[in-house]
Amino acid sequence: MKEKTPRDSEIMMREMVMPGDTNAHGTVFGGKVLSWIDIAGAMCASLHSNTQVVTVHMDDIEFKSPINIGSHVIIKASLNYVGKTSMIVGVKVESTNPLTGIIRTTTKAYLTFVALDEFGKPTKVPRLIPETETEKRRYKNAQERLKSRRELSKKIQED
Numbered sequence: 001m002k003e004k005t006p007r008d009s010e011i012m013m014r015e016m017v018m019p020g021d022t023n024a025h026g027t028v029f030g031g032k033v034l035s036w037i038d039i040a041g042a043m044c045a046s047l048h049s050n051t052q053v054v055t056v057h058m059d060d061i062e063f064k065s066p067i068n069i070g071s072h073v074i075i076k077a078s079l080n081y082v083g084k085t086s087m088i089v090g091v092k093v094e095s096t097n098p099l100t101g102i103i104r105t106t107t108k109a110y111l112t113f114v115a116l117d118e119f120g121k122p123t124k125v126p127r128l129i130p131e132t133e134t135e136k137r138r139y140k141n142a143q144e145r146l147k148s149r150r151e152l153s154k155k156i157q158e159d
């Protein structure tokens, strides 16, 4: 199976915030942002594995600032780490005010997807080769988060 780099599966998706996307305050509904994040993440994981994928985990989602109606939204997804059949994708959401050009990072999230074969069973994914300093940092951070989560879940089960 041919190894791949994060660049091979990078995704950049653009949306415009419409009235149907908003909550009672006129800013984007959090569930809408999660849906964009899940779609961008799934496209990235599917491009890496060349399979259908399912979301098994969403981690460390942080809504840093609201997104106003009429804003342009850019959702960037890139592969941070892979296991045997699982893939961790980092997603960053930026909003741009088209009237001022001001760009803000509004949300960050880490999602885990599993590659499925034609029978719906987990299947092996290509190895990920991080090349740039940023890609290597993201790979290492993903490993650290995975380790902490496993330790925490073991500790909680023991309690």
Ligand SMILES: CC(C)(COP(=O)(O)OP(=O)(O)OC[C@H]1O[C@@H](n2cnc3c(N)ncnc32)[C@H](O)[C@@H]1OP(=O)(O)O)[C@@H](O)C(=O)NCCC(=O)NCCS
Pocket (backbone or CB within 6 Å): 053, 054, 055, 056, 057, 082, 083, 084, 085, 086, 087, 112, 114, 120, 121, 122
């Ligand atoms: C994905 C699914 C088929 C995996 O089945 P499973 O019996 O858990 O398979 P495994 O135990 O062999 O795990 C497969 C991989 O997923 C990882 N995984 C499973 N659950 C996970 C979780 N909650 N968080 C992170 N990784 C997880 C395992 O660590 C393993 O990774 P690896 O192969 O890289 O080591 C099953 O969990 C499933 O169908 N989940 C529902 C998915 C779904 O409906 N998502 C919402 C809509 S897309």
